[in-house]
Amino acid sequence: MNRPTSHHLRIAGYLFLVAATAIPAACASPTTPASSPAPKASFDQALHDRLPQPVKNRGVLRVGTEASYAPMESFAPDGRTIIGAEPDLGTEMGRVLGVHVQITDTEFTDLVPKVTDGDLDLALSAMTDTPERSKITDFVDYFSAGTTIVVQRGNPAGVTGISDLCGKVVAAQRGTTQEDLLARSQKNCGTKPIVVKKFPTNADTLVELRTARAVAVLNDLPAAVFLVNDPHTSSSYQLASTTQYEPGLYGIVVAKGQPRLRDAVQGALEELLRSGVYANVLSRWHVQAGAVTKITVNSNQ
Amino acid sequence: MTSRRGRTPGSRLFALYVLASLIPISVIGFVLVRGYNDSGVEFGRDQGRAQAAVIERMVVAPALRGADLSAGLSVAERDRLRSATDLAIFKGSVSHLRLRSFTGTIEFSDDGSVTGSVSVSDPAFLAAAAGGVDVRIIEGRQDAPANVRVIQPVIAAANGHATGVLEVYLPYDAIATKSEAGTRLAITRLAISLIGLFAFLALISWWTTRALRQNAATHEYDSLHDPLTGLPNRELFRRAAEDALARGRRGEQGALVLIDLDHFKEVNDTLGHHAGDKLLQVVGRRLSESLRTDDTVARLGGDEFAMVLPRGGSRQETVELLNRVRHELGEEVLLDGVSLNIEASFGVCFYPDGAETVEDLLQHADSAMYQGKHGPEGVVIYEPATPHQGTHALTTQRELRAALDRDELVLHYQPKVELDTGRVTCVEALVRWQHPRRGLLHPWQFLPQAEGSALIDPLTTWVLKRAFADHKAWTAAGHDWTVAVNLSVRNLASLPFADKVRQLLQEGGLRPDRLHLEVTETAYAFDSELAAQVVGALAALGVSMSIAGSTGLSQLRTISFSEVKIDRTFLADLPGNERDRAIVRSVIDLAHSLGCRVTAVGVESQDVADWLVTAGCDQAQGYLWLRPSPWTEVAAAFGAATAKTVVAAPSEAPTPTARTTEHAPAQTGHEDRRASR
Numbered sequence: 001m002n003r004p005t006s007h008h009l010r011i012a013g014y015l016f017l018v019a020a021t022a023i024p025a026a027c028a029s030p031t032t033p034a035s036s037p038a039p040k041a042s043f044d045q046a047l048h049d050r051l052p053q054p055v056k057n058r059g060v061l062r063v064g065t066e067a068s069y070a071p072m073e074s075f076a077p078d079g080r081t082i083i084g085a086e087p088d089l090g091t092e093m094g095r096v097l098g099v100h101v102q103i104t105d106t107e108f109t110d111l112v113p114k115v116t117d118g119d120l121d122l123a124l125s126a127m128t129d130t131p132e133r134s135k136i137t138d139f140v141d142y143f144s145a146g147t148t149i150v151v152q153r154g155n156p157a158g159v160t161g162i163s164d165l166c167g168k169v170v171a172a173q174r175g176t177t178q179e180d181l182l183a184r185s186q187k188n189c190g191t192k193p194i195v196v197k198k199f200p201t202n203a204d205t206l207v208e209l210r211t212a213r214a215v216a217v218l219n220d221l222p223a224a225v226f227l228v229n230d231p232h233t234s235s236s237y238q239l240a241s242t243t244q245y246e247p248g249l250y251g252i253v254v255a256k257g258q259p260r261l262r263d264a265v266q267g268a269l270e271e272l273l274r275s276g277v278y279a280n281v282l283s284r285w286h287v288q289a290g291a292v293t294k295i296t297v298n299s300n301q
Numbered sequence: 302m303t304s305r306r307g308r309t310p311g312s313r314l315f316a317l318y319v320l321a322s323l324i325p326i327s328v329i330g331f332v333l334v335r336g337y338n339d340s341g342v343e344f345g346r347d348q349g350r351a352q353a354a355v356i357e358r359m360v361v362a363p364a365l366r367g368a369d370l371s372a373g374l375s376v377a378e379r380d381r382l383r384s385a386t387d388l389a390i391f392k393g394s395v396s397h398l399r400l401r402s403f404t405g406t407i408e409f410s411d412d413g414s415v416t417g418s419v420s421v422s423d424p425a426f427l428a429a430a431a432g433g434v435d436v437r438i439i440e441g442r443q444d445a446p447a448n449v450r451v452i453q454p455v456i457a458a459a460n461g462h463a464t465g466v467l468e469v470y471l472p473y474d475a476i477a478t479k480s481e482a483g484t485r486l487a488i489t490r491l492a493i494s495l496i497g498l499f500a501f502l503a504l505i506s507w508w509t510t511r512a513l514r515q516n517a518a519t520h521e522y523d524s525l526h527d528p529l530t531g532l533p534n535r536e537l538f539r540r541a542a543e544d545a546l547a548r549g550r551r552g553e554q555g556a557l558v559l560i561d562l563d564h565f566k567e568v569n570d571t572l573g574h575h576a577g578d579k580l581l582q583v584v585g586r587r588l589s590e591s592l593r594t595d596d597t598v599a600r601l602g603g604d605e606f607a608m609v610l611p612r613g614g615s616r617q618e619t620v621e622l623l624n625r626v627r628h629e630l631g632e633e634v635l636l637d638g639v640s641l642n643i644e645a646s647f648g649v650c651f652y653p654d655g656a657e658t659v660e661d662l663l664q665h666a667d668s669a670m671y672q673g674k675h676g677p678e679g680v681v682i683y684e685p686a687t688p689h690q691g692t693h694a695l696t697t698q699r700e701l702r703a704a705l706d707r708d709e710l711v712l713h714y715q716p717k718v719e720l721d722t723g724r725v726t727c728v729e730a731l732v733r734w735q736h737p738r739r740g741l742l743h744p745w746q747f748l749p750q751a752e753g754s755a756l757i758d759p760l761t762t763w764v765l766k767r768a769f770a771d772h773k774a775w776t777a778a779g780h781d782w783t784v785a786v787n788l789s790v791r792n793l794a795s796l797p798f799a800d801k802v803r804q805l806l807q808e809g810g811l812r813p814d815r816l817h818l819e820v821t822e823t824a825y826a827f828d829s830e831l832a833a834q835v836v837g838a839l840a841a842l843g844v845s846m847s848i849a850g851s852t853g854l855s856q857l858r859t860i861s862f863s864e865v866k867i868d869r870t871f872l873a874d875l876p877g878n879e880r881d882r883a884i885v886r887s888v889i890d891l892a893h894s895l896g897c898r899v900t901a902v903g904v905e906s907q908d909v910a911d912w913l914v915t916a917g918c919d920q921a922q923g924y925l926w927l928r929p930s931p932w933t934e935v936a937a938a939f940g941a942a943t944a945k946t947v948v949a950a951p952s953e954a955p956t957p958t959a960r961t962t963e964h965a966p967a968q969t970g971h972e973d974r975r976a977s978r
Contacts, residue, residue, distance in 0.1 A: 068460035078432015079456045079463020105462060203459035 039276035041096045047271070048098040050264040055121055061099045063090050064106035064120040066173075068203035071226045071285040072126040075105075085222075085285035086124045089142070089269075092277050096268040107200050109175035112137055115253045122252050122265065126220060128177045129251035129300040138258075139251025140265045141296045142278075143287075145220045146247030147178055149240035150209065150227060157215040159240040167192030171205035171214035174198045178218035181246060210236050218245075222287040249292065249299060262297065269295040314513065318506035326499050333491050341484040345476045346436040349449030353434075353469050357455060360385045361400065361467055367458035370465025371402040374409060382409050396448050396470035400455060403430050403465060418468055425452045429466045438473055447473040527600040529578055530585030538599030538607055542659045545611045549653040555611040556619050556651050559666040560588070563644040565604035566752070568636070570794050571831060576636045583634050584643060591626045606645075607666075616651060616682070623647050623680045646670050647680040671749075697750040700736070705759055709735050712767050713929035716939060717785070717900055717920045720913055725939045727817055729785040729922065730768045731929045732760075748789075757791045762805065769809030769816075771932050780936055785817040785847070793820060794831060799838030806842070813843030819866065821849050849902065865892040867918070869903025876908045886916050893917070 048056070055061055065073045065086060073084035087103050094101035103124070106114060111123040115137055129139035151159050157168060165182075166189035172179045179198065186193045197214060199205050202223065208214040219227065221244055227237050252269075254262040272278040273295060282288040364381035368374065374382070382400070389395045390411045400409040405421035419426050425435035434453040441447035448470040454463035525537035533541065545555050562584065569577035581604065588606060589598045597609040610619060627647055634641045648670025656662045669683035704710055714728035734742040751757050764786060772784045792798050806813055818839055820832075840846055840861060847864030867888055871881050885901075892899045901913050904923030913921055927938050 067462065075456075075461035075463070076432070077461075079454045079461055080432050105460075201458065201460040203461065207459045 039280055041092055041272050041275045041277045043098050044096050047264045047267045050260040052261055059099050061101045062121045063101055063103045064111050064123045065103055065125040066108040067105045068201040069126050069223050085287050088281045090124050092272050093268040096271045115255050124252050126250055128248040131300050134298045134300055138254045138262045139298050141249035141251040141299050142269050143250035143290045144292055145290045146244035147218050148221050148224045150217045150219050150224050150237050151240045153236055153238045159216050165194045168215045169195040170216045171197045171208035173202045173205055266295050315506055315510040319503050322502040326495050330495050334488055337484045337487045341480040344480040348476045349451050349471050350436045352471050353451035357467050362457040365457040370408050396472055399468040401466045429453050449473045530582055530600050532585050533599040535601045541597040541609045545609045556649055557662045557666050558608040559648040559670045560606040561646050561670055562604040567790050587630050591629045627679045650683040697747050701747055714932045714935050715922050715929040716935050717922045718926050719920055727783045727785050732764055752789055757789055765805045769811045775932050783815050783817050785819055787819045793835045798835055803842050816844045818844055819847045864898045867901045872903055872909050889917050
């Protein structure tokens with residue numbers, strides 16, 4: 001989403017792969033590792049030393065997330081625990097850094113302000129590293145994903161691409177790249193603009209779509225694939241097409257004034273990548289197709 | 302007796318089956334009823350859980366619009382909650398509804414109360430705070446009906462975030478009525494099914510045990526009855542005898558009878574086993590038909606039958622009954638075209654008469670029966686006082702075998718006297734047994750046992766050899782007597798017998814014409830054709846043959862005999878009985894016209910001897926001249942020449958007479974029975 005123009009990418013292979021692995025994941029507990037010797041990340045004293053003194057004092061890294069974006073992060077059935085690929089990555093990162101990672105549910109639009117204000121040390125919430133955002137905070141990029149269109153099962157509105165959304169109601173989560181994407185797409189609609197309804201959580205947008213108050217929702221691919229494969233939701237939703245728009249990188253949000261923390265986070269992620277824990281976690285949640293080979297900072301070009 | 306024994310264990314087995322199948326059926330019934338009751342309660346809980354879930358999602362969550370209960374409720378939120386729940390609470394669809402924060406604070410209550418909720422430390426509350434759902438049925442009290450209490454998290458927003466705890470009480474009675482009705486119906490169906498199953502099992506058990514009972518009864522019947530005649534077998538007879546003896550000890554009188562058929566072995570040997578079997582069947586039928594219902598007739602084996610006659614009248618009546626039975630048994634039987642008269646010996650033993658065991662009774666009846674076999678009466682009663690003359694056949698056979706080895710047998714001879722010259726021309730060999738314990742035994746005391754076994758062959762051989770040896774001896778002493786030997790019916794039933802005689806003649810150095818073989822007519826009774834062949838073969842050797850008999854002379858038609866013997870029964874009353882005289886005279890004439898000599902047997906008085914002379918009889922033998930004795934005594938009595946001349950004279954010259962006679966053929970055992978009594 002770094003580019004103003006829509007970037008189309010054929011994602012058929014990606015979809016197939018994720019779909020094939022997501023179905024069994026819905027039945028088996030996603031926390032069950034597939035292979036026998038689970039790789040382990042080791043504590044790194046040097047990285048720990050780079051943590052800000054207050055973090056070291058607390059022994060806790062405060063991480064914000066908006067938990068309505070399965071399988072990246074969502075509430076467990078108990079309504080209290082936050083689970084998903086990103087909470088798991090956060091936990092593993094804490095292991096390397098030698099601190100406890102405390103993940104709290106935070107509204108998406110509050111994530112960046114809270115990080116810059118110091119209420120949160122990090123934000124880990126499937127947030128795409130965009131040029132606009134990286135002006136405000138630093139991003140340690142660790143995952144690759146693009147946007148897809150989710151519609152009601154049966155696609156009653158006949159949506160096949162973004163241009164079909166003109167003149168129709170689309171639900172979007174406030175503060176997301178999807179919101180920006182829709183805004184940018186308005187210029188192709190002429191006199192019949194897309195009616196964008198904005199909500200604080202992704203779940204709210206899906207309620208709109210399920211109850212036909214919107215014809216489409218834009219979701220990042222991992223969340224969309226999970227949605228159309230999970231037995232609880234697969235009868236309600238489907239992908240409008242196999243097209244993926246504006247692929248970008250998810251980044252962990254770090255305040256601009258915390259370069260040592262940023263480096264520590266980068267180092268910890270590199271350790272996870274090197275040790276295989278990273279791949280293991282992504283596989284556990286069947287999102288390994290979005291894996292990156294290198295942990296970068298602010299690489300939103 | 303058998304049916305009673307068979308039924309009782311069968312019924313017990315049936316009862317056992319029924320009881321045994323009741324156990325698993327009761328267990329199944331108990332487990333299933335428990336299961337139905339449990340699932341009825343479970344159904345109630347599920348109803349509560351489902352209703353609470355709907356209330357939470359459709360009433361509470363929309364009213365809260367995602368508000369976190371720990372932050373307290375705004376007035377607007379509280380009002381929305383009230384308006385959403387008022388009617389349901391007022392109408393009793395919901396008994397109570399409370400919303401609480403995770404710390405337990407009651408943020409909303411249907412009746413405004415802030416007490417009466419579950420404690421924060423209650424496991425149900427803790428479970429709900431941890432995301433679980435606790436459903437419990439709260440029993441009704443006097444002031445409150447039963448409720449289903451559901452405590453569960455409030456998840457007010459679409460993102461699934463739990464923000465507090467919902468505590469809701471739903472009326473249970475309606476649910477319970479429904480689930481109890483379902484449970485009752487299920488239990489009724491189950492009860493009907495189980496009762497049906499039980500009845501079915503009981504039916505199968507009954508059917509099976511009945512089949513078993515019948516099988517056992519059949520088996521017992523088979524094991525206690527003789528398959529050939531259908532009569533009770535030895536075992537059942539023994540039980541009947543035990544019962545009878547037991548009643549006898551209580552004073553009831555009765556009789557035990559053993560019956561042995563005469564000449565049954567010959568029937569088997571000559572007509573075959575098939576005919577023998579048929580004969581046994583006829584005997585069995587006749588015996589059972591002629592008895593009273595309480596009596597038991599059994600076949601002990603072979604040709605041996607037995608009866609138990611309980612509740613007998615006097616001894617006289619019993620004997621009369623048995624005589625009648627014996628008479629009915631003796632009626633003519635047609636077997637494979639051969640007409641037979643069955644003769645049987647009855648040994649009777651009355652009980653109690655001091656008998657201790659059934660063995661005693663059987664032994665007594667056995668000895669009486671063997672007396673009967675050789676006495677004039679067919680029915681012999683065991684008398685405890687009489688000396689034990691009869692012995693068991695097997696013992697006799699064993700002893701006789703030993704006697705042959707030890708040479709305990711001797712031959713006595715009775716001379717045949719030529720009536721016109723008084724000269725002895727022939728002596729008839731008669732076997733005697735010098736028994737070491739029982740003294741000198743006559744043939745009737747052991748020959749039947751020999752005839753009933755393979756002993757008859759060695760015995761005949763022994764008699765022939767000894768007779769030939771004696772003949773040699775008296776010839777050397779200057780006596781010109783031929784020797785006569787009696788044949789057994791069993792000898793005539795064996796074709797190789799003629800060869801055997803020829804061989805023995807050669808070995809003994811005797812000319813065939815010096816040997817005289819005597820057969821009785823009864824020898825022909827069973828297979829006359831075979832007997833005729835054997836007689837023919839013997840005649841062909843040059844041996845002269847004689848036939849003795851009191852009935853018809855049909856054998857004279859086909860076989861050339863050189864001598865006909867007239868039975869003593871015709872001679873006993875001869876001088877005074879015109880009919881006997883006519884018969885004897887005709888037999889003499891008949892024999893003469895066939896070229897046979899005539900010998901009268903059992904002549905005891907001079908009167909008879911004189912009459913025979915006038916009638917033209919050729920020879921005679923009897924106590925008038927000499928009772929059977931060792932040949933040396935015959936020699937002494939008659940000397941080289943005529944010792945006693947009987948002159949045919951019209952005047953009846955008185956002559957010393959012996960009181961009794963012995964005149965029957967030796968080996969066949971028809972010696973004068975009176976001689977032994």
